[in-house]
Each structure stands twice: as structure tokens, then as C-alpha cells.
Amino acid sequence: MPIAIVGAGLGGLVLARALHVNGIDAVVYERESSRGARGQGGMLDIHSGQRALREAGLLDQFHAIARGEGQDLRLLEPDGTLLLQEDTPDDAPLDRPEVDRADLRTLLLDALPEHVVRWGHAFESADNGVLHFADGSSATYDLLVGADGAESRVRALLTNARPAHTGQNVVELGIPDIDRTHPDLAAMVGRGNYWVLGNGQSLSAQRNGDGRVRVYLGFYRTAEDWLVTSGIPFDDPAAARAGLIEEFAGWDPRFTALIAACDDTVLPRSITTLPVGLTWPSTPDVTLLGDAAHLMPPVGQGANMALLDGALLGLALAADPDDFPAAVKEYEREMFERTSAAARMSAGMQELLASPDAGRKMLAFLEPG
Structure with a gap:
């Protein structure tokens, strides 16, 4: 029975790619009817997530679609005062390039065999190794990974936490x-x-x-x-x-x-x-990644953490293919620690943005020296 991934977002697709390159079968079930059924939003600042793309063998392809000039930044106050202007040299390293979310998703989809993603499969429930979909169909699995975003249905199998x-x-x-x-x-x-x-x-x-x-x-x-x-x-x-x-x-x-x-x-x-530091008791046949596991404020960490989740879970499963429960437990141990730190930082940034003098505080954050 294959690994079932619910959700064809960035994290779920990186996981599928990491498993594919290591010869492990996986199927991605996505509620959307096709890859072009819905707009994918704006640009993403990809920094730590580049490690995931390297592990997936896609870093060069990522650099080909990334926008180095997207690292430019202008910071101002409401009265028009310019606090900071950073212009990226043409030969600057791609430390935090911007990339169109749709382009990155297309890159990941194109890196998978076409049959891996099953479109039009809206997850409803799971029990005893069987997935149930809204159209009445079902499928079996050995490991279920919830990569189904902020309003994850898979999350309820592990925790009562809600956004x-x-x-x-x-x-x-x-x-x-x-x-x-x-x-x-x-x-x-x-x-x-x-x-x-x-x-x-x-x-x-x-x-x-x-x-x-x-x-x-x-x-x-x-x-x-x-x-x-x-x-x-x-x-x-x-x-x-x-x-x-x-x-x-x-x-x-x-x-x-x-x-x-x-x-x-x-x-x-x-x-x-989701609550900062959310954890759950490890379960042998179910786990979560991305926003399903650690939904954070939109300040530049969420997509990077989702990419890392997918790649690192894939590597853990590939390293221990005969003991998925042990691999899941090891993945969750690292993921909880890493994403809790990112969530705390994101919550702090949210507080900064809410302050009356947020522009000056952001300047101090960006130029601590």
C-alpha cells in the first residue's frame, strides 16, 4: 500500500518528489480538479527552503525561475519617510530570492510522474488504512500524510487544535x-x-x-x-x-x-x-506537514517550513523504509523543534508589525548593528 499524501501544495509535492527519487511509491490526492483550477497567489521569499529543493534535486531549476531582484526592499513610514532602501546587485547570491508560487508549484508538479497526483479527490475521512473521498471513492494507504493546509481535515486524526x-x-x-x-x-x-x-x-x-x-x-x-x-x-x-x-x-x-x-x-x-509549539503523540500511520501542522502568520516562514517538512520527511522515510513509524517519529521530533522556533519568531514579527512605530522597529530588526 503506498504512502498517501493529502494536498498538492508545496510541502506535499516536495515530499512526493523526495520519495520518488528514492524509489518509494506515493500518491498525492488533491481536491482541486486540475493543476490550473485555482490561482496560487503571489511571490514567496525562499531562503531555508532552498535546502529542500536541493535534497529534491531541483535547486538549479529553482534558480532558473527565481527572481534575484526580488530581494530589493524599500521600507517607509506612513508620512513618507524612507527608512531603508536595499538594491540587489546583479551578481548578488540568491540568498532570499522571490519566486512566483505558481511557478514553483509547476516546477514540482513537472518533476513528478503524471500519475502521482490524483486530481478531484477531496478527502473526507480515514480509518483502518482506508481513505474516503467526497465523491464516494476510496483508497488504501500504509502511511497518511496531511499536507492539506490551514483547514486540514487530516489534522483531526491527531489533535483537536484549530486555527x-x-x-x-x-x-x-x-x-x-x-x-x-x-x-x-x-x-x-x-x-x-x-x-x-x-x-x-x-x-x-x-x-x-x-x-x-x-x-x-x-x-x-x-x-x-x-x-x-x-x-x-x-x-x-x-x-x-x-x-x-x-x-x-x-x-x-x-x-x-x-x-x-x-x-x-x-x-x-x-x-x-495554530498554537505555537503544537505537538501530538506520534501515531504510526498518520502525520502532518506544512500549515496543517504549524500554521504561522504570513511573515516569510510558512512556505519555507513546508518545503523543509516535505524533504526531511521524505529523507527520513527513505532512510528507514522498513520502519515507517520510527521514521515518522524521528521526523516529528525534528519538525516540532524547528517549526516551534520559526513560529515563535513569526509571532514576534506579528507583534512588531502591530506596534505604532513598526517602521522604526523593523529598521532596527533589519539593521541590528
């Missing part, structure tokens, strides 16, 4: 083809990340490889239902932009001009996390 609201709400907007449509704003944002922090709010603009700039508006120390009680009509893009601009009244007009230039993509979401 809880962090006090942060985010609205994602976007400006397509910004170099052509808004060259002045394109020059302001630059080639990488543009952060404006302070007053318990944040505005970040992020270059994507397709010419789009994604704009993220962060609201900290807000209630879980703030997206409803704010009065902003998120189902009416033009009115939503106007309401969001009002939320940033008093900020430098250049920043609200970014909001005004966005198209009709308006994606509000509440930010949730």
Missing part, C-alpha cells in the same frame, strides 16, 4: 502590468518589496514575475469579524477601494494612490494561526 484569529485582517489588491499602466508607481515600488509600516497598519507592494504588483493592506489588533463590521463593501471593488483609502487617511498620498490604482481584485481574509 485561531491573530487579531490581523488583510486585504489583497493588485495592479496589473504596472510598468505600462502606472510607470510612476512602478518606479516608486521598485523591483522587489515595498513596505510601509506604522500606526497599527501596513501597506506592502510586491512585484510579481508577470508584471503585476500585489498590494496587501494589513489591519492589526482588529476583531475577527472586522471585515464585516468595518462597513467596507468588499463585494463592490470601487467602493471597497474608496473605503480602504479612508482607512489610510493621513498617510502620504503616494500610498493611497497605490490603492486607487488597483483593479477589481479585492480579496479580504482573516489571519489565523
Whole structure:
């Protein structure tokens, strides 16, 4: 019976690849109907996760699609004060390159035999070595790995823990083809990340490889239902932009001009996390990776931890193919320690971003000397 991986996100696909190169059978079950069924979001800052891609034999291919210039950073305060500008030299090492999440997922999918990923399989439950899917079908497994994200269904087999609201709400907007449509704003944002922090709010603009700039508006120390009680009509893009601009009244007009230039993509979401340091008693035939195991604030650690989870679990299983329970236990021991440290750091960064003088604190964090 093969290893069953629920979820064709980054972590699940790296695990499948690590097992494949070591001659171990695995099947990935994904609820989406096809690889192109849903947009995959924006850019990712891949740093520690590069180790996972190296272990999977894909580091050179990753470097070919990574954007070194995505390491550029501009940090400002709400009044327009420029605190930091970092421009990446063309020959700089790819320590923290940006990569389009969709491109990275495509790289991982293309590195697997086509039959490994079974699309249109929405996981419902598992018992006695049998998976049950929403369409009534079933499949057997020897080891079940939940790589099914923040709202993981597999997680309930191991723990009662559920994601809880962090006090942060985010609205994602976007400006397509910004170099052509808004060259002045394109020059302001630059080639990488543009952060404006302070007053318990944040505005970040992020270059994507397709010419789009994604704009993220962060609201900290807000209630879980703030997206409803704010009065902003998120189902009416033009009115939503106007309401969001009002939320940033008093900020430098250049920043609200970014909001005004966005198209009709308006994606509000509440930010949730799992408890820092979450563990569970090791179970011989079930484990978790990525957001299913350690959902963190979106500050640059989640994707890297998921990639490492997948690669290191794959290596542990390949090193002890006749004793999966022992391999799982060893993987979880390392994973709990590594991701707990990352979650604590992420929670600390979340607190920093929520502070009134977040820009100055971020500057001190980036330039501790």
C-alpha cells in the first residue's frame, strides 16, 4: 500500500518528489480538479527552503525561475519617510530570492510522474488504512500524510487544535502590468518589496514575475469579524477601494494612490494561526506537514517550513523504509523543534508589525548593528 499524501501544495509535492527519487511509491490526492483550477497567489521569499529543493534535486531549476531582484526592499513610514532602501546587485547570491508560487508549484508538479497526483479527490475521512473521498471513492494507504493546509481535515486524526484569529485582517489588491499602466508607481515600488509600516497598519507592494504588483493592506489588533463590521463593501471593488483609502487617511498620498490604482481584485481574509509549539503523540500511520501542522502568520516562514517538512520527511522515510513509524517519529521530533522556533519568531514579527512605530522597529530588526 503506498504512502498517501493529502494536498498538492508545496510541502506535499516536495515530499512526493523526495520519495520518488528514492524509489518509494506515493500518491498525492488533491481536491482541486486540475493543476490550473485555482490561482496560487503571489511571490514567496525562499531562503531555508532552498535546502529542500536541493535534497529534491531541483535547486538549479529553482534558480532558473527565481527572481534575484526580488530581494530589493524599500521600507517607509506612513508620512513618507524612507527608512531603508536595499538594491540587489546583479551578481548578488540568491540568498532570499522571490519566486512566483505558481511557478514553483509547476516546477514540482513537472518533476513528478503524471500519475502521482490524483486530481478531484477531496478527502473526507480515514480509518483502518482506508481513505474516503467526497465523491464516494476510496483508497488504501500504509502511511497518511496531511499536507492539506490551514483547514486540514487530516489534522483531526491527531489533535483537536484549530486555527485561531491573530487579531490581523488583510486585504489583497493588485495592479496589473504596472510598468505600462502606472510607470510612476512602478518606479516608486521598485523591483522587489515595498513596505510601509506604522500606526497599527501596513501597506506592502510586491512585484510579481508577470508584471503585476500585489498590494496587501494589513489591519492589526482588529476583531475577527472586522471585515464585516468595518462597513467596507468588499463585494463592490470601487467602493471597497474608496473605503480602504479612508482607512489610510493621513498617510502620504503616494500610498493611497497605490490603492486607487488597483483593479477589481479585492480579496479580504482573516489571519489565523495554530498554537505555537503544537505537538501530538506520534501515531504510526498518520502525520502532518506544512500549515496543517504549524500554521504561522504570513511573515516569510510558512512556505519555507513546508518545503523543509516535505524533504526531511521524505529523507527520513527513505532512510528507514522498513520502519515507517520510527521514521515518522524521528521526523516529528525534528519538525516540532524547528517549526516551534520559526513560529515563535513569526509571532514576534506579528507583534512588531502591530506596534505604532513598526517602521522604526523593523529598521532596527533589519539593521541590528
